[in-house]
Amino acid sequence: MSHDTIIVGGGIGGLITGALLAAKDRRSVLVLEKENAVGGRVMSFGGHHGSPSAEEYRNTLRGAANVRIVHTEPGLDEIVDDHKIFDRFILDPGWHTVGATNRNRFSLLAKALGKSIPVAPQIGFYFDSGAGFVDLKDVSATWPEASRREHRRVAAERVAISPAESARYDHIDLLSYVNMVTEDQLVRDYYLWLGRFVLALNDPTEGSAGEFIRTNNMPVAAGMHLSHGGGNGEVCRGFKTIADVFAEIIRENGGEIRTGAAVRQVLLDRNRATGVEVEGPAGPERIDAETVIVNLPMDAVGKVVPIESFPAELRERIGKLYSAVGMTGFIGVKELIEPDRPTGVFLVDPLPQHIPLKGGDAWLAFEQTTALDPTRRVGAAEGHYLQTWTVLHAKGEATDDDLLRRISDAHLEFFRSRYPGWDDNVEWAIFTQADRIYGAAPAPGIGGDRRPPVQHPLVSNLFFTGDTVTQTDVGTNGAAHGAILCANAVAGRDFLPLLPDYLR
Numbered sequence: 001m002s003h004d005t006i007i008v009g010g011g012i013g014g015l016i017t018g019a020l021l022a023a024k025d026r027r028s029v030l031v032l033e034k035e036n037a038v039g040g041r042v043m044s045f046g047g048h049h050g051s052p053s054a055e056e057y058r059n060t061l062r063g064a065a066n067v068r069i070v071h072t073e074p075g076l077d078e079i080v081d082d083h084k085i086f087d088r089f090i091l092d093p094g095w096h097t098v099g100a101t102n103r104n105r106f107s108l109l110a111k112a113l114g115k116s117i118p119v120a121p122q123i124g125f126y127f128d129s130g131a132g133f134v135d136l137k138d139v140s141a142t143w144p145e146a147s148r149r150e151h152r153r154v155a156a157e158r159v160a161i162s163p164a165e166s167a168r169y170d171h172i173d174l175l176s177y178v179n180m181v182t183e184d185q186l187v188r189d190y191y192l193w194l195g196r197f198v199l200a201l202n203d204p205t206e207g208s209a210g211e212f213i214r215t216n217n218m219p220v221a222a223g224m225h226l227s228h229g230g231g232n233g234e235v236c237r238g239f240k241t242i243a244d245v246f247a248e249i250i251r252e253n254g255g256e257i258r259t260g261a262a263v264r265q266v267l268l269d270r271n272r273a274t275g276v277e278v279e280g281p282a283g284p285e286r287i288d289a290e291t292v293i294v295n296l297p298m299d300a301v302g303k304v305v306p307i308e309s310f311p312a313e314l315r316e317r318i319g320k321l322y323s324a325v326g327m328t329g330f331i332g333v334k335e336l337i338e339p340d341r342p343t344g345v346f347l348v349d350p351l352p353q354h355i356p357l358k359g360g361d362a363w364l365a366f367e368q369t370t371a372l373d374p375t376r377r378v379g380a381a382e383g384h385y386l387q388t389w390t391v392l393h394a395k396g397e398a399t400d401d402d403l404l405r406r407i408s409d410a411h412l413e414f415f416r417s418r419y420p421g422w423d424d425n426v427e428w429a430i431f432t433q434a435d436r437i438y439g440a441a442p443a444p445g446i447g448g449d450r451r452p453p454v455q456h457p458l459v460s461n462l463f464f465t466g467d468t469v470t471q472t473d474v475g476t477n478g479a480a481h482g483a484i485l486c487a488n489a490v491a492g493r494d495f496l497p498l499l500p501d502y503l504r
């Protein structure tokens with residue numbers, strides 16, 4: 001079968017672009033994915049996703065999601081074989097959550113294409129700065145009246161900023177923005193710790209105010225709220241569901257998806273892409289195509305596209321890209337630790353051990369995933385798991401194994417000291433380090449209009465998709481936005497009207 005459009009990489013960026021082109025532009029799409037399954041960073045394990053051995057799990061995490069296991073208790077073999085976690089639970093490579101719950105970009109796009117990606121809402125957001133958890137909406141309850149008024153004023157002004165207007169703030173750091181909008185220190189501190197959490201960047205001089213404004217305004221535009229519910233949510237049965245749904249759309253529209261098909265290079269003939277060279281069972285195979293779309297993160301694009309084919313200015317921008325990185329944990333427990341707040345997100349800032357990181361001491365976020373999203377438990381499985389998260393700095397911290405061990409110990413120590421009976425309740429723990437939480441950190445200088453374009457400036461039939469290309473969001477929502485903008489460029493059409501205004 002011949003295909004006119006080849007997509008290199010089956011992450012959600014490649015799959016959403018492919019689904020739009022197959023379903024709405026009647027293109028014959030071929031997706032080539034190097035791993036044994038599609039999904040990239042939204043891999044899921046367990047239940048209907050399959051039960052890998054400890055070794056397969058470790059290798060798949062590393063290969064598909066750039067995630068490595070840094071510490072487990074007990075050993076990983078025992079967790080997989082004796083605790084049978086993949087027969088009991090569905091786990092992602094790390095804690096994923098998506099803004100605006102089921103009114104996010106990929107769920108609404110799937111709906112427009114006749115499919116469903118249900119999302120379980122987080123309800124309740126609890127913050128602890130040392131004195132116990134307080135509901136986010138009550139954090140300001142003990143503030144002086146003037147500060148509470150100022151908080152409402154700053155929030156109202158921010159909500160009034162449209163997505164287009166927010167671009168003005170893309171290259172302004174969060175600290176400068178917060179200091180400019182208010183002189184009230186309580187309000188400043190509130191937005192600074194919230195910013196560390198939503199941008200996955202600890203240092204407020206590194207977070208982009210434009211991204212902060214959009215990330216906060218999107219759930220509001222969707223009618224959602226972090227405390228009251230739906231500000232964030234978990235894709236039911238694991239985030240891999242996103243990849244499965246868009247892969248299904250591609251196949252139903254005549255497309256093909258090949259896994260275990262690593263592309264060696266995109267073939268260029270001067271200013272035209274002519275196809276790709278892919279690893280085949282009998283050696284390298286050449287596949288011709290009229291259009292080639294690359295889903296690799298742009299700072300890794302040189303693995304398949306000669307970097308010297310890009311103009312110097314774009315090469316420089318690609319060279320400056322860096323990711324938001326972090327450490328995530330999965331902890332198996334017999335009983336919920338917060339049975340009265342099962343769907344909440346809990347943020348402890350700072351961790352009591354005061355572990356210094358660039359931009360401030362380490363913090364801990366956690367949720368009771370199987371209570372929030374009961375579809376993560378397989379059949380009548382007993383027990384639950386929690387997910388934990390600490391943000392790190394891309395340069396240095398993520399590769400410091402001693403530091404990662406201190407942080408994972410601090411996560412467990414927090415639960416031990418806060419929840420009586422913890423040692424009898426906890427069954428297993430896996431801590432992972434993720435090299436790319438957000439492929440391009442939401443930072444001034446590399447976000448907004450400085451993200452690489454969806455079309456090669458000199459090779460007009462070579463395109464790029466995913467969370468590191470031109471788009472105005474982070475993570476999965478950002479990958480979906482980049483994917484739609486890429487499909488627009490390929491097809492010469494506008495697919496954004498498939499989504500409501502606030503997501504375009």
Ligand SMILES: Cc1cc2nc3c(=O)[nH]c(=O)nc-3n(C[C@H](O)[C@H](O)[C@H](O)COP(=O)(O)OP(=O)(O)OC[C@H]3O[C@@H](n4cnc5c(N)ncnc54)[C@H](O)[C@@H]3O)c2cc1C
Binds near residue numbers: 010034067436
């Ligand atoms: C631990 C973790 C936590 C996260 N938390 C969140 C969160 O809370 N909220 C959120 O919205 N997002 C989160 N994200 C980010 C989100 O998962 C990504 O933004 C999104 O999945 C990116 O999709 P993508 O298609 O752009 O890239 P990728 O998923 O990286 O896809 C690239 C694909 O290309 C394939 N590939 C690479 N080289 C080749 C080759 N030579 N030939 C063929 N195929 C190739 C890869 O295997 C991969 O499948 C998290 C990510 C991780 C890892």
